[in-house]
């Protein structure tokens with residue numbers, strides 16, 4: 001398979017690497033030239049322009065920060081520059097794995113259909129560890145035919161390829177998931193901080209909760225208390241991982257969706273505000289599990 005990969009940051013880099021290791025021919029492009037340079041050693045063709053990354057490939061995968069970048073890359077920027085939908089060869093399949101607002105995903109899907117090319121939104125769950133291990137969950141929105149076609153590529157870098165529904169529904173399902181993840185992270189930070197304040201060992205309390213009704217993904221895979229778990233951001237000075245600014249973005253997407261559907265989301269709103277306060281104190285580039293420090297720092301003030 002010939003694949004063009006756009007956006008090789010914390011997630012895109014290991015995903016592109018796994019495609020290379022699966023035997024695909026991969027071209028990569030990132031606005032930050034350094035982000036892609038070491039992939040050349042692994043056999044990738046590193047290119048310096050969008051036009052180059054989408055030409056001569058069967059599939060284009062994008063892994064960008066937010067809807068703004070996805071709209072700019074697919075549809076063209078404000079200066080009238082062309083987007084990749086206008087640059088690609090006919091028959092190309094486009095897969096956007098960024099987490100963005102469903103409205104932008106639907107807009108891109110409509111534009112793709114009008115140009116006769118296939119598109120799915122396919123945001124992921126599993127984090128950097130899942131991207132490295134090739135065990136990501138892809139949450140796909142799009143037609144049955146496009147879902148089947150995308151699955152042939154995505155199974156090379158993911159373990160579960162799930163069909164959420166029509167275009168944009170992959171993003172909506174992912175937003176619901178991250179609403180829960182943000183709440184869960186705040187809950188684990190809160191429980192462990194309370195345990196420490198009462199003289200308990202956070203490692204022992206984590207093990208107890210893992211065997212009890214408080215068990216959850218954060219406790220099992222992503223403990224936010226430094227030293228409790230090896231190989232997680234909390235034990236590496238909160239280097240991301242999943243940046244706190246991206247969690248704030250995702251909780252904001254949940255809030256936007258709730259306003260639209262007039263849904264009450266008190267827990268998600270509170271989690272979003274916790275991240276807004278935390279990030280405002282220069283923490284936005286740290287991993288989202290650094291919210292633990294927000295709980296701990298309050299006693300120092």
Ligand code: NAD
Nearest residue numbers: 007008009010011030031032065098099127128241242246
């Ligand atoms: P990141 O910021 O590390 O990577 C994004 C990359 O896109 C960067 O290298 C950036 O230079 C590049 N980029 C930005 N604008 C571009 C453009 N116009 N053209 C080409 N490249 C451009 O972010 P990430 O952590 O890799 O996350 C990417 C997406 O995946 C986000 O939507 C995030 O919410 C989602 N996500 C992240 C995780 C995680 O654990 N990090 C997990 C699931 C989903």
